[in-house]
Amino acid sequence: MEDKKLVEVQHLKEYFPVKGERPFERKYVKAVDDISFYIRKGETFGLVGESGCGKTTAGRTILRLYEPTSGKIFYDGKDITHVNMLPYRRKMQIVFQDPYASLDPRMTVGDIIGEAIDIHHLATNAKERRDRIVELLSLVGLNTEHANRYPHEFSGGQRQRVGIARALAVDPEFIVCDEPVSALDVSIQAQVVNMFEELQERLGLTYLFIAHNLSVVKHISSRIGVMYLGKMMELADSYELTFHSVHPYTRSLISAIPIADPKAARAAHRIVLKGDVPSPVDPPSGCRFRTRCPYADELCAAEEPDWREVSPGHFAACHHLDRVKDEKPVTD
Amino acid sequence: MSENLVDIHNEKLSFFTPAGEVKALNDVSLYVRPGEILGIVGESGSGKSVTAYSLMGLTAHPGRLTGGDIYFNSHHINRMTEKEMRRIRGNEVSIIFQDPMTSLNPVYTIGNQIREVILLHTKRTKKQANERACELLRLVGINEPEKRMKQYPHEFSGGMRQRVMIAIALACEPKLLIADEPTTALDVTIQAQILELMMSLKEKLDMSIIIITHDLGVVAGMCDRIAVMYAGKVVECGTTDEIFYQPSHEYTKGLLRSIPNLYEREHKKLVPIQGLPVDLLDLPEGCPFATRCPNCMKVCMKHMPEYTYLNDSHYSACWLLDKEKFMKKQRGALT
Numbered sequence: 001m002e003d004k005k006l007v008e009v010q011h012l013k014e015y016f017p018v019k020g021e022r023p024f025e026r027k028y029v030k031a032v033d034d035i036s037f038y039i040r041k042g043e044t045f046g047l048v049g050e051s052g053c054g055k056t057t058a059g060r061t062i063l064r065l066y067e068p069t070s071g072k073i074f075y076d077g078k079d080i081t082h083v084n085m086l087p088y089r090r091k092m093q094i095v096f097q098d099p100y101a102s103l104d105p106r107m108t109v110g111d112i113i114g115e116a117i118d119i120h121h122l123a124t125n126a127k128e129r130r131d132r133i134v135e136l137l138s139l140v141g142l143n144t145e146h147a148n149r150y151p152h153e154f155s156g157g158q159r160q161r162v163g164i165a166r167a168l169a170v171d172p173e174f175i176v177c178d179e180p181v182s183a184l185d186v187s188i189q190a191q192v193v194n195m196f197e198e199l200q201e202r203l204g205l206t207y208l209f210i211a212h213n214l215s216v217v218k219h220i221s222s223r224i225g226v227m228y229l230g231k232m233m234e235l236a237d238s239y240e241l242t243f244h245s246v247h248p249y250t251r252s253l254i255s256a257i258p259i260a261d262p263k264a265a266r267a268a269h270r271i272v273l274k275g276d277v278p279s280p281v282d283p284p285s286g287c288r289f290r291t292r293c294p295y296a297d298e299l300c301a302a303e304e305p306d307w308r309e310v311s312p313g314h315f316a317a318c319h320h321l322d323r324v325k326d327e328k329p330v331t332d
Numbered sequence: 333m334s335e336n337l338v339d340i341h342n343e344k345l346s347f348f349t350p351a352g353e354v355k356a357l358n359d360v361s362l363y364v365r366p367g368e369i370l371g372i373v374g375e376s377g378s379g380k381s382v383t384a385y386s387l388m389g390l391t392a393h394p395g396r397l398t399g400g401d402i403y404f405n406s407h408h409i410n411r412m413t414e415k416e417m418r419r420i421r422g423n424e425v426s427i428i429f430q431d432p433m434t435s436l437n438p439v440y441t442i443g444n445q446i447r448e449v450i451l452l453h454t455k456r457t458k459k460q461a462n463e464r465a466c467e468l469l470r471l472v473g474i475n476e477p478e479k480r481m482k483q484y485p486h487e488f489s490g491g492m493r494q495r496v497m498i499a500i501a502l503a504c505e506p507k508l509l510i511a512d513e514p515t516t517a518l519d520v521t522i523q524a525q526i527l528e529l530m531m532s533l534k535e536k537l538d539m540s541i542i543i544i545t546h547d548l549g550v551v552a553g554m555c556d557r558i559a560v561m562y563a564g565k566v567v568e569c570g571t572t573d574e575i576f577y578q579p580s581h582e583y584t585k586g587l588l589r590s591i592p593n594l595y596e597r598e599h600k601k602l603v604p605i606q607g608l609p610v611d612l613l614d615l616p617e618g619c620p621f622a623t624r625c626p627n628c629m630k631v632c633m634k635h636m637p638e639y640t641y642l643n644d645s646h647y648s649a650c651w652l653l654d655k656e657k658f659m660k661k662q663r664g665a666l667t
Contacts, residue, residue: 050519155608185375186546190590190604197601212519219592219602242594256524258549260591262572265553272528273521276489292521 005074006174006206007062008038012071014054014061018281029280031057033230034071036307039174044200044207046221046238048214048253050277054230055210056097059176062208063092075174090120093167097179099159103151109162110147113137116169136165140195157188164195174206181216193220214257218242223313226250229280229288232307236314247316248324249289287319295320336403337508337540338364338387343400345379345386345564354612356382356395358564358620364508369534369541371551371572373587374561375609380544383561384510387542388425389417405507423453426501430513432493436485442469442496443481449503468499471536473529491522495529502533509534511543515550527554548591552576557645560584563610563620570646580640580648582625619651627652 012035015028032054039045047055061068064085073081080088096102103112110133116122123129134144140161151159160180167175177196181189193216199205211217217224218238225235226249234247245251252271259265273292278284287305290296297320305317318324345357357379364370372380385391387402389409402409405424409417429435437445446465450456456464462481469477472495485493494514501509511530515523531554534541545551551558552572559569560583568581579585586605607624616622622632631651640653 050521157608185609186548186587187375187590187605188608190592190602191606193592194602194604214520215592215594218594219596219599239597243597252521254594256520257594258523258527258547258553259595260548260552260576260588260593262552262576264595265549268553270524270528272524274525276491276522277519 004041005038006041006076007208008074009058009062010036010072010074012036012058012061012073013069014057014066015069027281030230030283031280032061033283035225035227035230035232037225037232037235039206039208041173041206042200042204043223044209044221046217046224047208047210047227048212048217048224049227050212050253052229052277052280053227054280055212055227056178058227059094059178059208059210063094063176065094090170091172092174092176093170093172094176094178095160095163095167095180098183099156099163100151100183102163103159105151108148108150109137109142109154112151112162113147113166113169116166120170122170132169136169139168139199140165141191155188156184157191160184160192161195164192164199168199168203172205174208176208176210178210179212180209182211182213189216196220214242214253226253229277229283231288232315232317233289234314234316236316240311240314244314246310246314246321246324247318248293248295248320250316251324287317295323335365336363337366337405338362338542339401339403340383340387341401341403343383343386343402344398345382345391345395346398347395349394352613355615356564356612357386358615360400360561360564360566362559362566362569364540364542366507366540367534367538368556369543369554371555371558372542372544372561373546373548373551373558375546377563377609377612378561379564380561381512382564384427384512384542384544388421388427388510389414390421390427419453422449422501422506423504424506425508425510426504426506427510427512428494428497428501428514431517432490432497433517435497436493438485441482441484442488446481446496446500446503449500453504464503465499468503469496471502471533472496472499473525474499490518491525494518494522494526498526498529498533502537505537506539508540508542511541513545514543516545516547523550530554548587560587563615564612565620565649567621567650568646568648570642570648574642574646578642578646580642580646580653581621581650582627582652583621584648586624586626619649 012032014032015030018027018029020027049055060066062073072079075088113133113136114129117129117132123132133147137146142161181192184192209217209220221238224238224241226233228249234250252273255271259268275292278291284291285301286303287300290300299319305319307315307317309315340360340362343357343360347354347356360383374380397410443465446468447461450461450464465481466477469480474480474495515526555572557571558575559566562583568584579588589603590605592602605624610620618634619632619637622628637649637651639647639649641647
């Protein structure tokens with residue numbers, strides 16, 4: 001891993017307009033509200049959070065599939081917030097969550113992968129194009145004859161492999177993996193996770209790995225950011241985050257994950273959060289997490305906590321870090 | 333046998349589709365004791381939901397039971413008429429489905445939907461039913477039940493809807509609650525709430541629960557016993573500790589190896605199960621897991637292994653566990 005920042009976002013905001021309660025009233029869903037982070041070249045950065053926390057929106061906004069409301073996006077040191085994205089599409093790709101919906105059912109697998117090659121003129125003749133498709137298929141563990149088949153002939157795991165081959169077709173440097181294994185069965189999940197790791201080693205890829213399953217994210221990522229209602233709550237090295245988390249939300253998230261080990265599960269000290277995630281249209285004042293936080297007080301309602309560095313490379317936004325710190329960590 | 337609440341013997345069930353006979357269940361045998369939580373784990377298509385639905389007599393067309401017996405609370409389920417079945421369903425056995433978004437009727441109020449079950453199965457008046465419905469909502473942790481009763485499903489969040497589903501399922505204090513992937517559609521923090529609620533209700537109401545899931549984490553924390561299903565067969569069954577600490581079937585071992593552990597201090601590569609799940613239209617002659625099994629032998633391709641009892645509670649269908657029978661079959665397979 002190099003120490004170079006490949007992707008960086010600064011104060012990124014993405015608001016979607018929605019209808020308000022009264023006529024002509026405009027409200028905004030603050031899907032991503034002022035987040036900043038960077039991804040080093042060759043590393044996997046994990047983004048976790050519950051549904052509606054803005055992790056997918058963040059991933060898509062980085063690729064400028066949504067135009068950011070404000071904030072800046074840098075790729076390889078260059079500001080790409082307002083530039084023509086076509087040259088960057090070759091370097092930045094995405095793998096979608098649902099392998100059933102993200103492949104055109106009327107195109108053969110060969111054409112799905114070949115489409116990217118055509119758009120970017122990466123092959124000079126038909127033979128070169130075919131060879132490249134075969135190479136990509138073998139890279140993701142599929143056979144040559146699969147190129148002539150249609151997506152419905154494949155299982156979920158195989159379709160996800162096709163989606164990955166499509167992303168790899170343009171030789172990208174950076175891939176946003178948006179919940180790539182959530183729709184797959186456990187035994188297939190492991191195959192795909194391993195493949196992501198092998199491809200990273202072979203091709204030197206950089207990933208933004210978005211998922212709600214913290215176990216998977218921790219397994220694959222070197223650093224993890226935890227999001228809640230459009231805000232970044234905590235960001236740290238994946239080991240540090242799992243074992244020495246300081247934010248109450250991260251802690252409760254970790255403790256809520258069912259442990260596949262009966263003895264540990266019985267012994268675990270579980271923090272069960274009360275209530276539901278509030279609506280992102282009217283997020284709570286001050287700290288977004290305060291309505292469900294066991295530590296919340298008047299300060300949390302009045303003021304938004306600062307994004308503080310608690311130890312080198314470990315950031316968190318909370319007023320009561322000192323109080324939380326004294327408590328026994330969940331993972332003891 | 334009579335002490336078991338549920339007894340399923342050699343159940344076989346097929347879906348007769350235009351493409352051919354899909355053998356969803358092949359010789360499933362299971363039991364549930366009163367007051368225990370049984371977890372059924374397996375991948376999609378392994379038959380875990382079909383098993384539970386058939387227990388409620390809810391096999392969808394074109395599915396048909398082709399063999400075996402199902403007993404529930406001394407009722408012989410597969411011999412019962414639809415009319416008799418209706419008296420049991422929702423009364424003695426209830427179910428909560430995976431998707432709380434689609435299992436409630438959007439055009440009726442929550443109160444209406446809970447009342448329906450109570451009025452159908454008990455001799456309560458409408459007013460009493462209303463009171464009972466309020467009581468149930470309070471039981472599942474919904475505040476201001478009187479107000480919430482008048483609301484429609486879309487006014488509830490996912491976790492709240494699942495609570496309503498649980499309230500409906502528990503309306504008649506069933507002896508058995510079937511939970512079909514009750515938390516798959518929910519976020520982890522909400523999942524923790526629902527699982528905790530189910531555990532506390534089980535203690536309060538003294539019922540049995542069958543929980544169907546693909547998440548080994550969920551069963552580890554909740555269940556007394558676990559049945560692992562693969563291709564329409566229970567391949568291994570035992571207490572939770574036995575399944576997690578002494579797994580004996582290669583499929584169970586493979587499953588346990590393929591999930592990432594959050595608490596692992598070093599980065600270890602996952603060990604996936606190779607290959608793809610079997611095609612239920614075209615089941616192999618021998619063990620269905622044979623083609624993906626790292627220890628596959630000749631006999632596995634030819635003959636279906638019988639259950640080997642490792643102790644009273646733990647049994648598993650694998651040739652590797654039964655040397656004697658295996659030698660006999662192996663000789664047979666070779667000659």
